[in-house]
Amino acid sequence: MISYFKRTIRDNKIKEQSELSHGSWISIVNPTDEEIKKLVETHNLDEFNVRGGLDEFELPRIEEEDGINYIYVNIMPPKFERDLNTLLIILTENNIITISKIEPRFFKKLIEGSVKMVTTQKLKSLISILSLINREFETVTRRIVKNVQAERNIVDALDEKHVADLLRYEDVLNTFVTSYHYTNLVYERMMRRFNFFEDDEDLIEDLIIEGKQGADMCRSSLKTISNIRNYTLVLSSSRLNKILKVLTIATIFISIPAAISGLYGMNVALPYQEHPLSFAYIFGFLLLVWLSVFLYFKRSKIL
Known part of the structure; x- marks a missing residue:
């Protein structure tokens, strides 16, 4: 499905359009082969890079092909369990394009206007999207860290369900550490590649700091899980x-x-x-x- 949205500096809110125009945000969710071919032909895109946005196992990275930038980032699926999804953000000369297999939850905030996004300003729109992604990761990370701390407080009464939860948290936290690491590399390359305004550079630096803090929280919780596992093994052996x-x-x-x-x-x-x-x-x-x-x-x- 392809949708077109646009908001200029003079507009009060973002509006959905029936057709493509200069400065539009093109939102593509689970496209068909015909829609992909049409998109590639219309915007002179690389088809291989475009299809990479539908691969949920893509690592965060940034590519450039014929002056067009392809930015791959991880996003939270609507019902998060273990695996992350991929969002591809494409910056063309006239438009910003997002491609994903499922619609990210935070798109609703952009469409409803609760988060301001001026689509005619591509780099600022990019920062708005990345900030929302970081916020979702931070929320889920803090929730998992809190759950791990709760499990640590009842370590003497852990049963099979709690142990299974800890193993799931460990898997998720390892995934998050990898995602935070590669996402920060993307941010650093963006700062070298794009000409951001000074305020925008500060926002990117804040995203990098938040990413490092998120990764540190994940590593700390992973160490806690490892300590709980070792304590449980020693306790079980003693019993x-x-x-x-x-x-x-x-x-x-x-x-x-x-x-x-x-x-x-x-x-x-x-x-x-x-x-x-x-x-x-x-x-x-x-x-x-x-x-x-x-x-x-x-x-x-x-x-």
Whole structure:
């Protein structure tokens, strides 16, 4: 689907148009092959780069072909779980073009006018889009960091569900670290490639700082998850050792009377077999053996 939007400095809000005009923002969501070919022919674009905007596994980067800049960035899908989506921003001589497989959530803010975007100012429009992307990443990152801290506070009561959540958070945070790193490289290349106004350069520098802070938060939470995993492994191993110790001691205490009772169950003559107090003697002997074993375990600090 191809949509055209435009807003000039004199306009109060962005307006959707029925056809292309100079200074328009061209929003393309999940285009067909025919729409891609038409777009490539109309704006003299590189088809390979255009189709890259539909690949959700593209890393953030910036390319230039025949004076046209192709900026790939990661975005949050509408229902974020683990994987990110790709948004391609194309800066042509007359227009700014965005291509994605699904419509980003923040497009609604641009279309409704809650975030100002003057489409005739391409570089400022680019910064507006990138700022919204950074804001979404920061929101999700902070939420995950908060969840990881909550899991750390109940580390002694972690169950399988909590462990599965931590593994999912770890996967997401690793993805975010990679995305933050390559996105910051894109910002740095943009500052060298484009002639921003001084205020706009300050905004790009702020985006770089926010990206580094986001990556640092992700790494800190990854370290926390690693510490929780190590603590859980040590705790589980300790609990298992205690259980095995109890079972071993119980086996020893049970095996002693079992051996003696087994001897007296044989059909052969044995000492004190006919004595009226034989049971008392045997039971007393068992108590003495149990007490000796118990004292030995106690002295050896096994118990």
